Structures are given as C-alpha cells and as structure tokens.
Amino acid sequence: MASKPLSQEFTKGLWGENPIFRQLLGMCPTLAVTNAVINGIAMSLATSFVLIFSSLVVASIKKLIPSQVRIASYIVVIASFVTMADRFLAAFFPPISKNLGPYIPLIVVNCIILGRQEAFSSKNSVGRSLIDAFGMSLGFTLALLVLSSIREILGTGTWLGHQVLGSWFEPWIIMILPPGAFLTLGILLGIIILIDQKLQRSK
Amino acid sequence: MELLAIFISAILINNFVLHYFLGICPFLGVSKKIDSAVSMGLAVTFVMTITAIVSWIINHWILLPFNLEYLQIVSFILIIASLVQLVEMFIRKSSPPLYQALGIYLPLITTNCAIMGLALLAALKNYNFVETVIFGVGSGVGFTLAIVLMAGIREQLDLADVPEPLKGAGIALIVAGIMALGFFGFSGMIK
Numbered sequence: 353m354a355s356k357p358l359s360q361e362f363t364k365g366l367w368g369e370n371p372i373f374r375q376l377l378g379m380c381p382t383l384a385v386t387n388a389v390i391n392g393i394a395m396s397l398a399t400s401f402v403l404i405f406s407s408l409v410v411a412s413i414k415k416l417i418p419s420q421v422r423i424a425s426y427i428v429v430i431a432s433f434v435t436m437a438d439r440f441l442a443a444f445f446p447p448i449s450k451n452l453g454p455y456i457p458l459i460v461v462n463c464i465i466l467g468r469q470e471a472f473s474s475k476n477s478v479g480r481s482l483i484d485a486f487g488m489s490l491g492f493t494l495a496l497l498v499l500s501s502i503r504e505i506l507g508t509g510t511w512l513g514h515q516v517l518g519s520w521f522e523p524w525i526i527m528i529l530p531p532g533a534f535l536t537l538g539i540l541l542g543i544i545i546l547i548d549q550k551l552q553r554s555k
Numbered sequence: 556m557e558l559l560a561i562f563i564s565a566i567l568i569n570n571f572v573l574h575y576f577l578g579i580c581p582f583l584g585v586s587k588k589i590d591s592a593v594s595m596g597l598a599v600t601f602v603m604t605i606t607a608i609v610s611w612i613i614n615h616w617i618l619l620p621f622n623l624e625y626l627q628i629v630s631f632i633l634i635i636a637s638l639v640q641l642v643e644m645f646i647r648k649s650s651p652p653l654y655q656a657l658g659i660y661l662p663l664i665t666t667n668c669a670i671m672g673l674a675l676l677a678a679l680k681n682y683n684f685v686e687t688v689i690f691g692v693g694s695g696v697g698f699t700l701a702i703v704l705m706a707g708i709r710e711q712l713d714l715a716d717v718p719e720p721l722k723g724a725g726i727a728l729i730v731a732g733i734m735a736l737g738f739f740g741f742s743g744m745i746k
Contacts, residue, residue, distance in 0.1 A: 379576070380576050380668045384575065454676055458675065462668075533732075535729055
C-alpha cells in the first residue's frame with residue numbers, strides 16, 4: 353500500500369474509490385442536503401474540513417492511542433472538529449446553518465470520516481494521510497455537486513439560484529423532495545457502473 | 556392527542572429513513588433478508604428508546620443549566636457509544652437468546668446516524684420528557700417498518716430481471732425512492 357505513488361493516493365478518491373459512488377459511505381448527508389447546490393457545497397466544505405483536520409490529528413497522534421480505545425478516540429477528535437464547523441456556520445452563515453439543520457452535527461457519524469481514520473490515517477504517515485483526505489474530500493464534493501446540480505435543475509429549473517431552464521420548463525417538484533434523492537442516486541450509480549464496464553471492455 | 560400525533564408522524568410521515576435519510580447504511584446493508592432486518596429493527600428501536608431517555612436527561616439537567624450547548628455533539632456521541640456498549644453487556648448476561656439474535660448488529664448501531672439524529676432532533680424540537688420518549692419509540696418503529704418492507708421487496712427482487720449495472724445498490728435506492736413516494740401518501744394525515 354505504501355508503495356503507491358502519491359498522485360495515485362490522491363486520485364483514487366475521485367473515481368476508483370469515490371466514497372459515495374464506489375464505497376457507498378456517508379449516504380445520509382448525501383441524500384439529505386442535495387436538494388439545492390448551495391446546500392451541497394456547504395455540506396461538502398464542512399465535511400472536507402472535518403475530514404482533513406481529523407486525518408491530520410489522527411495521523412500525528414496514532415502512536416499515542418492504545419488500539420483498544422482507538423475508535424472512541426477518533427470519535428472524540430472528529431466530534432471536536434464537527435463542533436467547530438457547526439459553531440462557525442451558525443455564527444457566520446446562519447441561513448445555511450438553518451437549512452442544513454441537524455445534518456452538520458451528523459457529520460460526526462458520517463462513515464466516510466471514521467472509515468478513513470480507521471482504514472488509512474491510523475496506518476500511514478501524516479503527509480500521505482493528508483493527501484488521502486484531500487482526495488476523498490474532493491471525491492465527496494464532486495459527488496455532492498453532481499447530485500445537487502441534477503436535483504436543483506430538474507426540481508426548480510435553477511442552478512445556484514440562477515434560472516437555467518426557460519419558462520417552458522415545468523419543475524419536477526419530486527426531485528427536491530426525498531424520493532427524488534433516492535431515485536437520482538440510484539440511477540447515477542447505475543450510469544457510473546455502466547461507464548466503468550465500457551471503459552474496462554475498451555481496455 | 557398531541558402524543559399520538561408525534562408517534563404516528565414519527566412512524567409514517569417523518570419516517571427516519573425515508574424522510575430524514577437517517578440510518579441509510581443499515582437500511583441498504585442489512586435489508587437483504589427479512590429475519591436480519593427484523594433483528595436490526597428491534598435492536599435500533601431498543602437503543603433509540605434508551606438514547607432518547609438518557610440524552611434528554613443529560614441535555615436538560617446538565618448541558619442546558621450550565622450553558623454547555625456547544626458540547627451537545629460530543630456528549631451525545633459519547634452517550635450513544637457507551638450506551639451501546641452497556642446494552643450489549645447487559646443483554647449478553649440477561650438474555651443470551653436475544654444476544655444471539657442481534658449478533659453483530661448491536662455494535663454497528665453506534666455508527667448508525669439514526670440514533671445520533673434522534674438525539675439531535677429531539678433536542679432541536681424542544682420536546683419535553685414524555686414527548687421525547689414517544690418520539691424515540693415511534694422513530695424506532697418507523698425504522699423497523701421501513702427496513703422490513705425493504706427486505707421483503709429485496710427478497711422478491713432477487714428473482715427479478717434487473718439491468719446489469721443497476722444490480723445491488725442501484726436498484727435498492729430506486730426501490731427506496733418509490734417507497735418514499737408511497738409514504739408521501741401519509742403526509743396529509745396530521746397537520
């Protein structure tokens with residue numbers, strides 16, 4: 353594992369091991385907040401912040417943590433950063449904080465973050481863990497951006513609040529409601545597997 | 556009447572899985588067989604009820620009086636982690652058959668966002684003690700209902716002719732979407 357070049361450590365989070373499309377981790381925030389692009393962006397920034405800093409801390413103190421209590425220790429580290437992100441949003445961006453509601457605190461139980469600590473940061477050097485965390489964050493951001501763009505454009509005819517589809521377009525309200533989240537992600541997963549199969553066949 | 560409304564809305568209208576998207580990981584992961592779905596549902600309901608009680612007590616007797624709301628996230632997750640551990644030890648001693656039935660699902664509940672979501676939502680909605688307990692039980696029943704229904708559908712789905720790329724998670728999500736659509740029918744029941 354350690355022999356992988358650094359660039360590969362970074363790009364694996366984008367496609368090969370994309371946390372959402374491939375590992376199906378962190379589904380709850382993904383589905384819940386992607387009804388508008390702005391929410392998706394806020395959520396991915398908050399999650400990236402927590403993931404990157406937790407990886408930094410866990411990778412630096414991994415030798416100090418006894419392995420029996422490692423999960424509990426990771427959770428405390430993660431929870432501290434989530435509290436910071438939550439307070440920060442509440443102080444500077446109250447409307448976004450209100451929109452996202454309990455989903456910002458829920459980053460604590462986002463399996464992507466704990467999963468990366470357990471699977472990667474606890475075994476690798478600080479630098480490598482940071483690169484891995486950046487890659488995973490970017491993959492998560494990408495997935496959220498795609499999902500929320502599809503849902504916002506089809507659901508309201510806007511993108512980031514700007515009108516993109518003409519007045520002829522009748523918004524599909526269902527896309528911004530919960531069922532739309534499930535349907536969009538289900539179909540996206542199918543498309544991604546399809547592309548992957550095509551790529552593999554052409555190799 | 557108020558309590559009944561909370562209970563029913565937690566089960567049908569604001570269903571944790573289909574409306575709040577909480578507990579999706581076990582919902583997709585443990586819904587392949589009806590038996591295991593029932594066990595998971597029971598385990599979650601059980602832990603949810605206890606979490607609702609303990610988190611309310613901590614929140615209202617310790618955090619709020621001392622203005623420590625910013626510790627909510629840390630303390631809730633620690634409560635849940637230690638509760639799950641305690642419940643596991645208790646069940647193993649007192650009822651080995653139940654322990655056998657719940658098996659690996661019990662420790663997994665710690666990272667189930669439905670539990671954390673319950674503690675946070677109950678705090679957010681400012682429920683009093685009785686309301687919180689009812690909300691906890693109702694949410695657990697709602698989760699059980701959703702996961703058992705899902706398992707029933709997926710058992711049938713094994714025999715169906717699903718397009719290759721959609722097999723597995725893809726079709727499960729689409730089914731969940733249609734289920735969520737169905738549950739929308741309940742939304743007019745309570746104002």
